[in-house]
Amino acid sequence: MWGELAGGALIGLAAALLWLGIGRIGGISGVVANLFLLRQGHRNWSLYFFVGLLAAYPLYVLLAGTPDMQVTDNKWIIAAAGILVGVGTYIGNGCTSGHGVCGTGRLSVRSMVATCTFMVFGMLAVLAMNNLRTYL
Amino acid sequence: MNQQVSNNNMMSQRIMKLVTPFVAGIIFGLGLLVSGMSNPAKVRGFLDVFGDWQPALMAVMVAAIVIFSVAYALSNKMKQPWFHSTFHKPSLTILDARLFIGAALFGIGWGMVGLCPGPALLNVMTGQEDILLFVVALLVGNRIAHYAVGPAK
Numbered sequence: 001m002w003g004e005l006a007g008g009a010l011i012g013l014a015a016a017l018l019w020l021g022i023g024r025i026g027g028i029s030g031v032v033a034n035l036f037l038l039r040q041g042h043r044n045w046s047l048y049f050f051v052g053l054l055a056a057y058p059l060y061v062l063l064a065g066t067p068d069m070q071v072t073d074n075k076w077i078i079a080a081a082g083i084l085v086g087v088g089t090y091i092g093n094g095c096t097s098g099h100g101v102c103g104t105g106r107l108s109v110r111s112m113v114a115t116c117t118f119m120v121f122g123m124l125a126v127l128a129m130n131n132l133r134t135y136l
Numbered sequence: 137m138n139q140q141v142s143n144n145n146m147m148s149q150r151i152m153k154l155v156t157p158f159v160a161g162i163i164f165g166l167g168l169l170v171s172g173m174s175n176p177a178k179v180r181g182f183l184d185v186f187g188d189w190q191p192a193l194m195a196v197m198v199a200a201i202v203i204f205s206v207a208y209a210l211s212n213k214m215k216q217p218w219f220h221s222t223f224h225k226p227s228l229t230i231l232d233a234r235l236f237i238g239a240a241l242f243g244i245g246w247g248m249v250g251l252c253p254g255p256a257l258l259n260v261m262t263g264q265e266d267i268l269l270f271v272v273a274l275l276v277g278n279r280i281a282h283y284a285v286g287p288a289k
Contacts, residue, residue, distance in 0.1 A: 001192060001195060003170055003171060003172060004171045004172065004192045004193060004195035004196050004197045004201075005173070005196075005199045006170055006195075007166075007167045007168065007169070007170035007171020007172065007173065007196055007199075008167065008168050008171055008172060008195055008198065008199030008200040009167070009169035009195035009199045009200070010163050010164070010167030011163075011164055011167060011168065011171070011173075011196065011199075011200040011239060012167075012199055012200035012201065012202065012203025012204045013163055013167070014160040014161070014163035014164035014201055014206045014266060015200065015203075015207070016161075016204055016206070016207030017156060017159065017160045017163065017196070018156065018157060018160040018247045018278040019204070019208065019211060019217070019223070020207055020210065020211055020214070020217055020218060021152065021156035021157075021160070021205055021217055021218050021219050021220070021249075022153055022156050022157065022217050022218075022219055022220040023217035023220045023221075023222055023223035023224050024157070024224055024285055025226060026160060026164065026225065027259065027277075028147070028252070028253040029253050030280055031253075032168055032170075032253055032274070032275070033278060033282075034256070036278070036279070036282070040248070044153075044154075046157070047153075047158040048155075048157040048158040048264065049157040049158065049160055049161040049164075050155055050161060050177065050257065051161065052157065052158040052159060052160060052162040052164070052165065053161040053164055053165040053254070053257055053258055054161075054165070054193035054257070054258070054260065054261055055161070055162055055165070055255070056142070056161070056163075056164070056165020056166045056168075056169065056258065057169070057214070057258055057259075057261035058164045058261065058264075059162065059165075059166065060165070060166055060169040062168075063170075064170075065144070067169050067174060067175065067232060067238075068173050068175045068177075068178070069158045069174065069176070069177075069259060069262060069264075070176065070177035071176040071177070071249060071250065071251070071264070071266050071267065071270075072176075072249060072266070073266060074265070075269060076205045077166075077248055078249055078266055078269050078270050079248060079269060079270075079274075080245070080248065081244075081246075081249040081251070081270065082239060082245065082246040082251075082256075082269065082270040082271065082272070082273025082274045082276075082277060083245070083273045083274070083277035083280070084241050084244050084245025084248070084277065085242055085245035085251070085252065085253065085256070085270075085273075085274050085277065086245075086274035086275060086276060086277020086278040086279075086280070086281065087238075087241055087274065087277040087278070087280055087281040088237075088238045088239065088240070088241030088242030088243070088244075088245060088277075089238070089242050089253060090185075090238070090242065090276070090277070090278050090281035090285070091211035091234055091237060091238030091280060091281050091288075092234070092235050092236075092237070092238020092239040092241070092242055093228060093235070093238065094289050095242060095252050095253050095254075096226060096246075096252040096253075096254065096255075097164075097254055099153070100177020100201075101197070101200045101201055101204055102208075104201050104205075104206055105200075105202075105208055106204075106205070106208050106226075107204075107228070108226070108261045109229070109231070110228060110229050110230065110231055110235060111241075111250075112237075113231055113235065113236075114235055114238075115148060115212070115239075116241040117235075117236055117239035117240055117243060118240070118243035118246060119183075119218075119243065120243065121239070121240045121241075121242075121243025121246075121247065122243040122244070122245050122246045122247035123183045123184075123185050123186070123247065124243075124244075124247065124252055125183075125243065125244045125245075125246070125247025125248050126180055126183040126184045126187075126247045127184075127185075127186045127187070127245035129247070129248060130184065130187055131208070131230040131246075133156065
């Protein structure tokens with residue numbers, strides 16, 4: 001519980017710093033989309049944010065050891081899910097960070113609707129997969 | 137003399153424009169790791185509301201939203217961000233099919249593996265094949281949507 005609260009606070013703090021410091025919404029799918037852009041003004045901050053995100057990993061390992069990370073090893077599921085996340089976050093203009101944290105924090109109705117939608121479909125996907133597994 | 141001061145200000149602004157997103161990225165990544173959002177198995181446990189539900193990750197969302205909403209409220213009283221000329225406030229407010237379909241597709245993919253874009257990018261650092269495959273698929277999906285549908289207006 002404390003780890004979740006502290007981690008969530010850090011995520012909120014990072015989004016706050018990005019907004020108050022340079023006026024940008026800390027949405028990761030936005031960062032991903034921006035990395036493909038060649039227009040300088042949009043790409044630079046996203047690139048620095050991305051490098052910082054990657055740098056967090058070795059820093060954490062150094063301070064707290066290797067984090068838990070368990071993921072399915074079914075390559076088809078991984079590839080299909082990756083494409084769905086890539087397409088979905090592009091079409092819906094955001095993910096857990098941009099809509100879920102920043103949009104909801106801004107009281108944007110659009111982001112709240114998006115957040116409820118992806119939460120419900122995420123729950124349904126887990127439900128479907130957990131039940132299908134017994135039949136496959 | 138004034139010219140000197142203004143040059144120094146411009147210089148430090150340019151440096152802070154680089155340092156701010158870099159530091160924000162580090163804090164964001166540490167937040168994902170400390171909270172456990174970076175672990176797909178834990179995220180799927182959180183989404184497993186009809187089964188063996190593990191609600192702890194709810195605290196991540198609540199803490200992050202509360203802190204960001206305070207920052208956002210503060211920014212309403214500011215003319216501009218600390219190191220930039222304007223706040224890039226998202227302009228879209230429309231609730232259309234595009235938003236629902238996109239969020240639904242994202243949700244399905246998120247539930248299937250337990251990875252959303254932030255943890256996926258962060259976990260590239262583990263060097264695990266499965267994560268690299270997910271990120272490549274995510275980038276391919278991003279480009280498919282870009283060329284097939286294009287950016288929202």
